[in-house]
Amino acid sequence: MQPKLIIxxxxxxxxxxxxxxxxxxxxxxxxxxxxxxxxxxxxxATDAVVRGCQMLEDDPRFNAGTGSVLQSDGxxxxxxxxMDGAYQRLSGVINVSRVQHPIELAQALQDSHDRVLSxxxxxxxxxxxxxxxxxxxxxxxxQEWIQERDENFVKEAAGVVAETELVSETTARVGTIGVVAxxxxxxxxxxxxxxxxxxERIGRVSDSAxxxxxxxxxxxxxxxxxxxEDIIDECLAARIVVRVTDGVPLAQAFEKSMVEARKxxxxxxxxxxxxxxxxxxxxxxxxxxxxxxxxxxIGDTLEWSDGKLTGSL
Ligand code: ASP
Numbered sequence: 001m002q003p004k005l006i007i008x009x010x011x012x013x014x015x016x017x018x019x020x021x022x023x024x025x026x027x028x029x030x031x032x033x034x035x036x037x038x039x040x041x042x043x044x045a046t047d048a049v050v051r052g053c054q055m056l057e058d059d060p061r062f063n064a065g066t067g068s069v070l071q072s073d074g075x076x077x078x079x080x081x082x083m084d085g086a087y088q089r090l091s092g093v094i095n096v097s098r099v100q101h102p103i104e105l106a107q108a109l110q111d112s113h114d115r116v117l118s119x120x121x122x123x124x125x126x127x128x129x130x131x132x133x134x135x136x137x138x139x140x141x142x143q144e145w146i147q148e149r150d151e152n153f154v155k156e157a158a159g160v161v162a163e164t165e166l167v168s169e170t171t172a173r174v175g176t177i178g179v180v181a182x183x184x185x186x187x188x189x190x191x192x193x194x195x196x197x198x199x200e201r202i203g204r205v206s207d208s209a210x211x212x213x214x215x216x217x218x219x220x221x222x223x224x225x226x227x228x229e230d231i232i233d234e235c236l237a238a239r240i241v242v243r244v245t246d247g248v249p250l251a252q253a254f255e256k257s258m259v260e261a262r263k264x265x266x267x268x269x270x271x272x273x274x275x276x277x278x279x280x281x282x283x284x285x286x287x288x289x290x291x292x293x294x295x296x297x298i299g300d301t302l303e304w305s306d307g308k309l310t311g312s313l
Contacts, residue, residue, distance in 0.1 A: 003039035004182040004277050006292035007031055007052055009062045010175015011225045011269030011285040021302050024061065028291035029298055031055045035179065036293040045181040045189035045221075046084045046107070052179035053080070053103035053191045064177040065101060066136045068195025070145040072153055073202055076136055077119065078195050081209040082106040085188030085216035091115040092209035095196075096122035100134040103193050106209075116209060136195075145199070153199050175289070176208060178223025180216075182273045188221040190214050190237070190272075197228060207231040211238045219275050220244040220253075226268030226285055234261050236270055250274040251312035258282040258309040282310035 009028055035052040043051075057065025068076045080102035081092030091109035095118060096102050105125055109115050117125055148154075176194035183189075192214035196206050207213030207228035214223050215237035222237035231237075236257060243253035250272060261268060262284045269283035271290050281290050281301055291300040294313050304311060 001182070001184050001186045002277060002295040003036065003184050004273050004279055004292075004294060005032060005036050005039060005048070005052075005180070006271045006273060006279050006281065006290060007035070007056065007177070007179045008223060008225055008269070008271045008281075009056065009177055009289040011267075011283050011288045012175060024289055025291070025300060025302055027059050027061055028289065028300060032291050032293050032298050035181070039181060039183055042184060044185075045086075045183040045187045046082065046110070048181040048183065049082060049179045049189045049191040050103055050107050052181070053177060053193050054101045056177035056179070057101050057103060057193055060138045060140075062177045063175045063195045063198070064193040067138045067141060068136050069141055069198030070137075071196060071202060071204070072199050074145055074149075075202075076141075076195060078102045078136070078193065079206040079209040080106045080191070080193035081116070081214045082110060082191045083189065083211075083214055083216040083221070084110060085190070085218055085221050088217050089115070090211060090214070092214075093117050093122040093125070094205055094209045095119040095203070096126070098133045098135065099126055099131055100136065103191055104131070105129075106191070148199055176225045178214070178225060178271060180221045180223050180271055180273050182221075182275070182277060186275060188216050188218065188273060188275060190216040190221040190223045192223045192225075211235070213237055215241050217241055217245060220250060220272055222270055222272040224268060224270045225288075226283075227266070230261070230266035230268050234264070234266055234268070236261065236268060240270065240272060244274050250278040250280045251310065254280040254282040254310040254312065258284060262309060278312065280310060280312040284309065
Protein backbone atom coordinates (compact mmCIF):
# COMPACT_ATOMS: atom_id res chain seq x y z
CA MET A 1 0.00 0.00 0.00
CA GLN A 2 1.24 3.52 -0.81
CA PRO A 3 1.83 5.31 2.53
CA LYS A 4 0.05 8.65 3.10
CA LEU A 5 0.70 11.43 5.57
CA ILE A 6 -0.93 14.66 6.69
CA ILE A 7 0.17 16.93 9.55
CA UNK A 8 -1.02 20.21 11.05
CA UNK A 9 0.37 23.06 13.11
CA UNK A 10 -2.95 24.52 14.23
CA UNK A 11 -5.81 26.66 12.99
CA UNK A 12 -6.54 30.33 13.48
CA UNK A 13 -8.13 33.48 12.17
CA UNK A 14 -5.43 35.00 9.96
CA UNK A 15 -2.05 34.25 8.49
CA UNK A 16 -0.42 37.50 7.48
CA UNK A 17 3.05 38.14 6.16
CA UNK A 18 4.56 36.06 3.37
CA UNK A 19 7.80 35.62 5.33
CA UNK A 20 5.71 33.96 8.03
CA UNK A 21 3.99 31.62 5.61
CA UNK A 22 7.30 30.48 4.17
CA UNK A 23 8.78 29.89 7.61
CA UNK A 24 5.83 27.73 8.66
CA UNK A 25 5.88 25.92 5.33
CA UNK A 26 9.56 25.05 5.79
CA UNK A 27 8.87 23.78 9.31
CA UNK A 28 5.99 21.59 8.18
CA UNK A 29 7.79 20.28 5.07
CA UNK A 30 10.82 19.25 7.11
CA UNK A 31 8.55 17.06 9.22
CA UNK A 32 6.62 15.68 6.23
CA UNK A 33 9.86 14.79 4.43
CA UNK A 34 11.41 12.97 7.39
CA UNK A 35 8.26 11.16 8.47
CA UNK A 36 7.25 10.17 4.95
CA UNK A 37 10.73 8.68 4.44
CA UNK A 38 10.17 6.60 7.59
CA UNK A 39 6.87 5.33 6.22
CA UNK A 40 8.54 4.41 2.93
CA UNK A 41 11.21 2.54 4.91
CA UNK A 42 8.47 0.42 6.52
CA UNK A 43 7.74 2.29 9.78
CA UNK A 44 4.35 1.59 11.35
CA ALA A 45 1.72 4.33 11.28
CA THR A 46 1.98 4.77 15.06
CA ASP A 47 5.80 5.09 15.00
CA ALA A 48 5.56 7.61 12.16
CA VAL A 49 2.92 9.60 14.05
CA VAL A 50 5.02 9.65 17.23
CA ARG A 51 8.12 10.82 15.33
CA GLY A 52 6.15 13.54 13.55
CA CYS A 53 4.64 14.75 16.82
CA GLN A 54 8.07 14.81 18.51
CA MET A 55 9.48 16.97 15.72
CA LEU A 56 6.54 19.37 15.89
CA GLU A 57 6.70 19.45 19.70
CA ASP A 58 10.36 20.47 19.39
CA ASP A 59 9.56 23.35 17.04
CA PRO A 60 8.96 26.45 19.20
CA ARG A 61 6.69 27.90 16.52
CA PHE A 62 3.99 25.47 17.46
CA ASN A 63 1.89 25.34 20.59
CA ALA A 64 2.95 21.89 21.78
CA GLY A 65 6.01 20.78 23.73
CA THR A 66 8.62 23.56 23.47
CA GLY A 67 6.73 26.78 22.76
CA SER A 68 3.53 25.76 24.53
CA VAL A 69 1.30 28.58 25.72
CA LEU A 70 0.90 29.38 29.41
CA GLN A 71 -2.26 28.86 31.40
CA SER A 72 -3.85 31.63 33.48
CA ASP A 73 -1.55 30.95 36.44
CA GLY A 74 1.58 31.21 34.28
CA UNK A 75 2.23 27.45 34.16
CA UNK A 76 2.54 25.22 31.10
CA UNK A 77 0.35 22.13 31.13
CA UNK A 78 0.33 20.02 28.00
CA UNK A 79 -1.97 17.31 26.66
CA UNK A 80 -1.36 14.69 24.00
CA UNK A 81 -2.90 11.51 22.68
CA UNK A 82 -2.09 8.72 20.30
CA MET A 83 -4.65 6.49 18.66
CA ASP A 84 -3.66 3.31 16.88
CA GLY A 85 -6.37 2.67 14.29
CA ALA A 86 -5.46 -1.00 13.80
CA TYR A 87 -6.25 -1.76 17.46
CA GLN A 88 -8.70 1.16 17.80
CA ARG A 89 -6.91 2.15 20.99
CA LEU A 90 -6.46 5.65 22.41
CA SER A 91 -3.90 6.60 25.04
CA GLY A 92 -2.95 10.01 26.35
CA VAL A 93 -1.94 12.47 29.01
CA ILE A 94 -3.83 15.53 30.21
CA ASN A 95 -2.18 18.63 31.69
CA VAL A 96 1.30 17.22 32.06
CA SER A 97 4.23 19.53 32.94
CA ARG A 98 8.01 19.53 32.59
CA VAL A 99 8.37 17.09 29.72
CA GLN A 100 9.85 17.59 26.26
CA HIS A 101 7.62 15.17 24.37
CA PRO A 102 4.15 14.59 25.82
CA ILE A 103 3.43 12.27 22.85
CA GLU A 104 6.02 9.81 24.21
CA LEU A 105 3.97 9.44 27.37
CA ALA A 106 0.90 8.75 25.27
CA GLN A 107 2.92 6.13 23.40
CA ALA A 108 4.16 4.56 26.64
CA LEU A 109 0.54 4.17 27.75
CA GLN A 110 -0.58 2.31 24.60
CA ASP A 111 -0.05 -1.09 26.24
CA SER A 112 -1.12 -0.09 29.72
CA HIS A 113 -4.39 -1.01 31.46
CA ASP A 114 -4.84 2.65 32.40
CA ARG A 115 -4.51 4.52 29.15
CA VAL A 116 -5.39 8.18 29.79
CA LEU A 117 -3.72 9.86 32.75
CA SER A 118 -4.35 13.33 34.15
CA UNK A 119 -1.83 15.64 35.82
CA UNK A 120 -0.81 13.67 38.93
CA UNK A 121 -0.80 10.37 37.10
CA UNK A 122 1.26 11.82 34.26
CA UNK A 123 3.83 13.23 36.69
CA UNK A 124 4.02 9.82 38.35
CA UNK A 125 4.52 8.16 34.95
CA UNK A 126 7.32 10.61 34.13
CA UNK A 127 9.09 9.59 37.31
CA UNK A 128 8.52 5.91 36.64
CA UNK A 129 9.92 6.15 33.12
CA UNK A 130 12.79 8.32 34.42
CA UNK A 131 12.14 10.89 31.72
CA UNK A 132 14.45 13.88 32.32
CA UNK A 133 12.81 17.06 33.56
CA UNK A 134 12.45 19.61 30.77
CA UNK A 135 11.26 23.20 30.71
CA UNK A 136 9.26 23.87 27.50
CA UNK A 137 8.93 27.61 28.19
CA UNK A 138 9.99 30.07 25.50
CA UNK A 139 10.50 33.81 25.91
CA UNK A 140 7.75 34.71 23.42
CA UNK A 141 5.12 32.71 25.28
CA UNK A 142 6.19 34.23 28.57
CA GLN A 143 5.95 37.76 27.15
CA GLU A 144 2.53 36.95 25.68
CA TRP A 145 1.34 35.81 29.09
CA ILE A 146 2.78 38.88 30.87
CA GLN A 147 0.95 41.12 28.39
CA GLU A 148 -2.29 39.22 28.89
CA ARG A 149 -1.94 39.40 32.65
CA ASP A 150 -1.51 43.17 32.37
CA GLU A 151 -4.72 43.28 30.33
CA ASN A 152 -6.43 41.05 32.88
CA PHE A 153 -6.85 37.99 30.62
CA VAL A 154 -9.59 39.35 28.38
CA LYS A 155 -8.72 37.08 25.44
CA GLU A 156 -10.68 33.87 24.99
CA ALA A 157 -7.51 32.05 23.95
CA ALA A 158 -3.86 32.73 23.26
CA GLY A 159 -2.79 34.21 19.91
CA VAL A 160 -1.88 30.75 18.74
CA VAL A 161 -5.55 29.97 18.25
CA ALA A 162 -7.32 33.29 18.02
CA GLU A 163 -4.94 35.14 15.73
CA THR A 164 -2.35 33.23 13.81
CA GLU A 165 -0.56 36.37 12.81
CA LEU A 166 3.00 35.58 11.86
CA VAL A 167 4.77 38.81 12.57
CA SER A 168 8.32 37.61 12.03
CA GLU A 169 10.39 34.46 12.19
CA THR A 170 10.76 34.73 15.92
CA THR A 171 7.22 35.68 16.78
CA ALA A 172 5.36 33.24 14.57
CA ARG A 173 2.19 32.38 16.48
CA VAL A 174 0.61 29.13 15.45
CA GLY A 175 -1.15 26.31 17.19
CA THR A 176 -1.51 22.80 18.38
CA ILE A 177 0.03 20.02 16.30
CA GLY A 178 -1.28 16.79 14.82
CA VAL A 179 -0.06 13.94 12.61
CA VAL A 180 -2.11 11.32 10.75
CA ALA A 181 -0.46 8.45 8.87
CA UNK A 182 -1.33 5.43 6.74
CA UNK A 183 1.49 2.89 6.56
CA UNK A 184 2.45 0.40 3.84
CA UNK A 185 0.46 -2.33 5.61
CA UNK A 186 -2.69 -0.18 5.47
CA UNK A 187 -2.71 0.70 9.17
CA UNK A 188 -3.87 4.15 10.28
CA UNK A 189 -2.87 6.21 13.32
CA UNK A 190 -3.47 9.73 14.65
CA UNK A 191 -1.60 11.82 17.21
CA UNK A 192 -2.33 15.27 18.61
CA UNK A 193 -0.34 17.37 21.09
CA UNK A 194 -1.10 20.79 22.57
CA UNK A 195 -0.25 23.39 25.16
CA UNK A 196 -3.99 24.12 25.32
CA UNK A 197 -5.85 27.31 24.42
CA UNK A 198 -3.63 29.54 26.52
CA UNK A 199 -4.69 31.59 29.56
CA GLU A 200 -7.22 28.94 30.56
CA ARG A 201 -8.30 28.08 34.08
CA ILE A 202 -6.23 25.54 35.95
CA GLY A 203 -7.65 22.08 35.36
CA ARG A 204 -9.27 22.91 32.02
CA VAL A 205 -9.19 19.79 29.84
CA SER A 206 -8.30 20.04 26.14
CA ASP A 207 -9.95 18.06 23.36
CA SER A 208 -6.52 16.87 22.20
CA ALA A 209 -6.45 13.86 24.52
CA UNK A 210 -10.07 12.91 23.82
CA UNK A 211 -11.70 10.99 20.94
CA UNK A 212 -13.36 14.31 20.05
CA UNK A 213 -9.98 15.76 19.08
CA UNK A 214 -7.99 12.69 18.04
CA UNK A 215 -9.54 9.47 16.77
CA UNK A 216 -8.58 6.53 14.56
CA UNK A 217 -10.04 3.19 13.55
CA UNK A 218 -9.19 0.75 10.77
CA UNK A 219 -11.37 2.93 8.49
CA UNK A 220 -10.18 6.49 9.11
CA UNK A 221 -7.98 8.66 11.34
CA UNK A 222 -8.47 12.33 12.31
CA UNK A 223 -6.60 15.01 14.28
CA UNK A 224 -8.33 18.28 15.22
CA UNK A 225 -7.28 21.78 16.22
CA UNK A 226 -9.06 24.97 17.24
CA UNK A 227 -11.11 25.88 20.28
CA UNK A 228 -11.25 22.65 22.28
CA GLU A 229 -14.71 23.29 23.65
CA ASP A 230 -16.06 23.64 20.08
CA ILE A 231 -14.32 20.41 19.02
CA ILE A 232 -15.71 18.55 22.05
CA ASP A 233 -19.24 19.84 21.42
CA GLU A 234 -19.05 18.59 17.83
CA CYS A 235 -17.23 15.41 18.88
CA LEU A 236 -15.48 16.20 15.63
CA ALA A 237 -12.81 13.51 15.11
CA ALA A 238 -15.09 10.63 16.09
CA ARG A 239 -17.95 12.17 14.11
CA ILE A 240 -15.95 12.19 10.87
CA VAL A 241 -14.57 8.68 11.44
CA VAL A 242 -18.00 7.18 12.17
CA ARG A 243 -19.38 8.73 8.99
CA VAL A 244 -16.61 7.02 7.01
CA THR A 245 -17.32 3.70 8.76
CA ASP A 246 -20.96 4.10 7.73
CA GLY A 247 -19.93 4.37 4.09
CA VAL A 248 -19.60 8.11 3.52
CA PRO A 249 -16.45 8.96 1.50
CA LEU A 250 -13.85 10.85 3.58
CA ALA A 251 -14.19 14.10 1.62
CA GLN A 252 -17.97 14.14 2.11
CA ALA A 253 -17.66 13.18 5.77
CA PHE A 254 -15.43 16.26 6.20
CA GLU A 255 -17.77 18.50 4.22
CA LYS A 256 -20.89 17.43 6.13
CA SER A 257 -19.17 17.78 9.50
CA MET A 258 -17.72 21.22 8.68
CA VAL A 259 -21.06 22.52 7.38
CA GLU A 260 -22.67 21.43 10.65
CA ALA A 261 -19.86 22.98 12.70
CA ARG A 262 -20.07 26.27 10.83
CA LYS A 263 -23.83 26.45 11.42
CA UNK A 264 -23.07 26.33 15.11
CA UNK A 265 -20.33 28.99 14.73
CA UNK A 266 -17.53 26.72 15.81
CA UNK A 267 -13.88 27.73 15.47
CA UNK A 268 -11.94 24.61 14.47
CA UNK A 269 -10.06 22.60 11.87
CA UNK A 270 -9.24 18.96 11.18
CA UNK A 271 -7.04 16.73 9.00
CA UNK A 272 -7.56 13.08 8.11
CA UNK A 273 -6.89 9.98 6.06
CA UNK A 274 -8.94 6.91 5.29
CA UNK A 275 -7.96 3.30 4.68
CA UNK A 276 -8.16 3.72 0.88
CA UNK A 277 -5.50 6.44 1.07
CA UNK A 278 -7.83 9.42 0.62
CA UNK A 279 -6.58 12.64 2.25
CA UNK A 280 -8.87 15.42 3.49
CA UNK A 281 -8.86 18.56 5.58
CA UNK A 282 -11.41 21.10 6.71
CA UNK A 283 -11.84 24.24 8.78
CA UNK A 284 -14.39 26.75 9.96
CA UNK A 285 -11.58 29.05 11.13
CA UNK A 286 -9.81 31.29 8.63
CA UNK A 287 -6.61 29.31 8.27
CA UNK A 288 -5.47 25.75 8.75
CA UNK A 289 -1.74 25.12 8.81
CA UNK A 290 -1.55 21.66 7.27
CA UNK A 291 0.87 19.85 4.94
CA UNK A 292 0.68 16.40 3.38
CA UNK A 293 2.43 13.80 1.24
CA UNK A 294 0.16 11.96 -1.17
CA UNK A 295 2.79 9.48 -2.36
CA UNK A 296 3.85 11.65 -5.28
CA UNK A 297 4.35 15.07 -3.83
CA ILE A 298 4.12 17.39 -0.85
CA GLY A 299 1.40 20.00 -0.65
CA ASP A 300 -0.11 22.31 1.96
CA THR A 301 -3.11 24.41 2.93
CA LEU A 302 -1.22 27.53 4.01
CA GLU A 303 -2.54 29.76 1.26
CA TRP A 304 -5.89 28.09 0.87
CA SER A 305 -8.28 30.93 0.09
CA ASP A 306 -11.07 29.65 -2.16
CA GLY A 307 -13.68 30.07 0.56
CA LYS A 308 -14.44 26.35 0.74
CA LEU A 309 -14.76 24.57 4.06
CA THR A 310 -12.88 21.46 2.99
CA GLY A 311 -10.27 20.14 0.60
CA SER A 312 -9.31 16.62 -0.44
CA LEU A 313 -7.07 14.45 -2.61
N1 ASP B 1 -7.59 22.32 20.61
C1 ASP B 1 -6.63 22.89 21.54
C2 ASP B 1 -7.31 23.13 22.86
O1 ASP B 1 -8.36 23.69 22.91
C3 ASP B 1 -6.03 24.16 21.07
C4 ASP B 1 -5.56 24.21 19.62
O2 ASP B 1 -5.95 23.38 18.83
O3 ASP B 1 -4.79 25.11 19.26
O4 ASP B 1 -6.76 22.79 23.87
